[in-house]
Amino acid sequence: MIRFVDVHKSYRVDRRDIPALQPFSLDIADGEVFGIIGLSGAGKSTLIRLINLLERPSGGKILVGDIEMTALAEPALREQRRRIGMIFQHFNLLASQTVADNVAFPMRLAGERNAATLRDRVNELLARVGLTAHADKYPSQLSGGQKQRVGIARALANRPSILLCDEATSALDPQTTASVLELLAEINRELKLTIVLITHEMDVVRRVCDRVAVLDAGVIVESGTVVDVFLHPQHATTKRFVNEALPEETAGEQTAFSQVQGRLLRLSFRGDTTLTPTLGRVARETGIDFNILAGRIDRIKHLPYGQLTLAMQGERVDAALVALREAGIEIEELNR
Amino acid sequence: MSSTPILQTLFPNIDDWGEIGRACIDTLLMLGGSLLLTGLIGLPLGVLLYLTGKGQLRPMPKLYAITSLLVNILRSVPFIILMIVLMPVTYFLVGTKLGIRGAIPPLVIGAAPFFARLVETALREVEQGVIEASQAMGASLWQIVRHVLLPEARGGLFAGITVTAIALVGYTAMGGAIGSGGLGDLAYRYGYLSYKSDYMLVTVALLIVLVQLLQMLGDRIVARYSRR
Numbered sequence: 001m002i003r004f005v006d007v008h009k010s011y012r013v014d015r016r017d018i019p020a021l022q023p024f025s026l027d028i029a030d031g032e033v034f035g036i037i038g039l040s041g042a043g044k045s046t047l048i049r050l051i052n053l054l055e056r057p058s059g060g061k062i063l064v065g066d067i068e069m070t071a072l073a074e075p076a077l078r079e080q081r082r083r084i085g086m087i088f089q090h091f092n093l094l095a096s097q098t099v100a101d102n103v104a105f106p107m108r109l110a111g112e113r114n115a116a117t118l119r120d121r122v123n124e125l126l127a128r129v130g131l132t133a134h135a136d137k138y139p140s141q142l143s144g145g146q147k148q149r150v151g152i153a154r155a156l157a158n159r160p161s162i163l164l165c166d167e168a169t170s171a172l173d174p175q176t177t178a179s180v181l182e183l184l185a186e187i188n189r190e191l192k193l194t195i196v197l198i199t200h201e202m203d204v205v206r207r208v209c210d211r212v213a214v215l216d217a218g219v220i221v222e223s224g225t226v227v228d229v230f231l232h233p234q235h236a237t238t239k240r241f242v243n244e245a246l247p248e249e250t251a252g253e254q255t256a257f258s259q260v261q262g263r264l265l266r267l268s269f270r271g272d273t274t275l276t277p278t279l280g281r282v283a284r285e286t287g288i289d290f291n292i293l294a295g296r297i298d299r300i301k302h303l304p305y306g307q308l309t310l311a312m313q314g315e316r317v318d319a320a321l322v323a324l325r326e327a328g329i330e331i332e333e334l335n336r
Numbered sequence: 337m338s339s340t341p342i343l344q345t346l347f348p349n350i351d352d353w354g355e356i357g358r359a360c361i362d363t364l365l366m367l368g369g370s371l372l373l374t375g376l377i378g379l380p381l382g383v384l385l386y387l388t389g390k391g392q393l394r395p396m397p398k399l400y401a402i403t404s405l406l407v408n409i410l411r412s413v414p415f416i417i418l419m420i421v422l423m424p425v426t427y428f429l430v431g432t433k434l435g436i437r438g439a440i441p442p443l444v445i446g447a448a449p450f451f452a453r454l455v456e457t458a459l460r461e462v463e464q465g466v467i468e469a470s471q472a473m474g475a476s477l478w479q480i481v482r483h484v485l486l487p488e489a490r491g492g493l494f495a496g497i498t499v500t501a502i503a504l505v506g507y508t509a510m511g512g513a514i515g516s517g518g519l520g521d522l523a524y525r526y527g528y529l530s531y532k533s534d535y536m537l538v539t540v541a542l543l544i545v546l547v548q549l550l551q552m553l554g555d556r557i558v559a560r561y562s563r564r
Contacts, residue, residue, distance in 0.1 A: 154473075
């Protein structure tokens with residue numbers, strides 16, 4: 001468990017305190033993938049660096065497991081940092097060292113001297129990230145995606161319980177992003193590692209995160225499970241992020257909808273309800289008519305979800321809505 | 337060593353080539369000795385300047401200001417004057433003001449601050465992100481210096497050593513004016529004071545060759561260690 005208790009952070013610039021993060025409390029559970037999304041300057045880099053105390057909070061407590069990080073003296077803090085892996089947007093590999101030496105580096109820092117132990121662990125890690133053939137290359141000879149894989153192998157070297165990802169895919173192309181995210185999800189699954197990632201892309205959150213917090217100008221404006229935040233965004237910033245990943249109806253379509261007869265509804269399906277023909281069954285039973293105006297089906301992490309915008313007509317629309325809600329479908333009325 | 341007829345025709349005033357050979361060796365000894373000590377003093381001094389600088393790993397504004405001022409003072413005194421000013425210090429340190437031994441203290445005191453600045457600049461070229469990554473891995477300050485900063489900056493450090501070595505060649509030649517021996521001494525005594533311009537020509541040629549060799553060697557080492 002990572003726990004922030006009344007944490008806030010401001011920077012001192014020209015003898016004035018510039019607030020970066022307003023007071024907040026937040027719990028991140030063991031084994032989950034927690035996303036923090038925000039625009040640049042929202043404070044997400046600061047937030048993730050509070051966990052391993054690369055940034056010190058101006059007030060409040062930060063706990064990792066049972067250990068109060070903010071109370072640790074320098075040597076004990078270094079010891080704890082070795083149990084928290086971190087990967088970076090620009091990889092931050094040692095240019096003067098080979099891939100194998102980069103991966104061995106955190107183990108050497110921790111005092112491991114046995115060449116055989118180091119070699120075996122490096123081989124194991126490189127196999128996990130699929131870079132066995134590149135052990136003796138230098139970072140400059142690798143592609144961006146390969147560099148990030150080296151970064152991941154390095155971050156896992158000391159068997160951490162937490163992995164921090166600082167915009168880990170922001171410098172990568174979409175395909176490489178997908179494969180790196182897949183690797184992160186696999187690591188989370190197989191090693192039961194807690195992952196905290198920051199990003200400005202909702203798509204990254206949708207693909208790998210279990211829960212998400214939305215950060216806007218130093219304030220956590222919304223947090224919850226990705227499904228809830230994704231399907232029912234509350235705050236304007238969240239809506240903007242969600243719309244990037246899931247284009248909503250355009251203004252033209254909105255106008256067209258207003259001319260449609262009947263009640264305009266948005267139905268959200270998640271999980272099993274996506275896969276059952278509930279809408280057709282309810283329509284038959286209640287004798288209503290519907291006209292599908294827009295819709296999509298996709299996945300949030302492994303959970304299938306769908307959204308349909310439709311116009312519904314008939315005498316027993318209310319009964320139909322009750323039946324749909326009973327079947328687990330969420331309904332929003334758009335023209336009331 | 338006896339001179340051949342051709343050499344005698346070309347350089348009529350040079351009757352003892354062995355003296356030139358000895359002067360070469362003296363110059364190389366002064367260079368080697370002072371370069372080694374310059375490195376040993378300048379490298380930690382440069383690391384200190386880097387670490388204590390504003391916004392760096394251990395910002396200490398007062399210590400930085402004092403070190404920086406000292407470095408600037410030593411760098412702003414022309415070497416020929418520094419040598420003369422330092423004579424009592426030199427005598428105290430090595431028991432003589434003359435010869436190779438007498439030359440080394442002023443050479444080192446003149447070159448170490450120069451090299452320290454080059455070290456500071458080279459270290460600043462190391463990406464901040466790499467330092468942050470090693471902090472995140474739990475590296476101590478000493479581990480960061482030893483295993484991150486110095487290896488990552490080694491291209492720049494070797495370039496700095498090359499520039500310093502070449503500056504030292506110039507300094508050793510100046511040392512000739514106050515009796516430190518070497519090629520500068522030869523050029524000054526025979527070439528300048530005795531109007532034997534062939535001596536001047538030969539020493540200048542030898543100095544050019546020396547500088548060229550140093551630069552070539554330095555460039556090769558830098559190229560080998562630059563991995564960007």
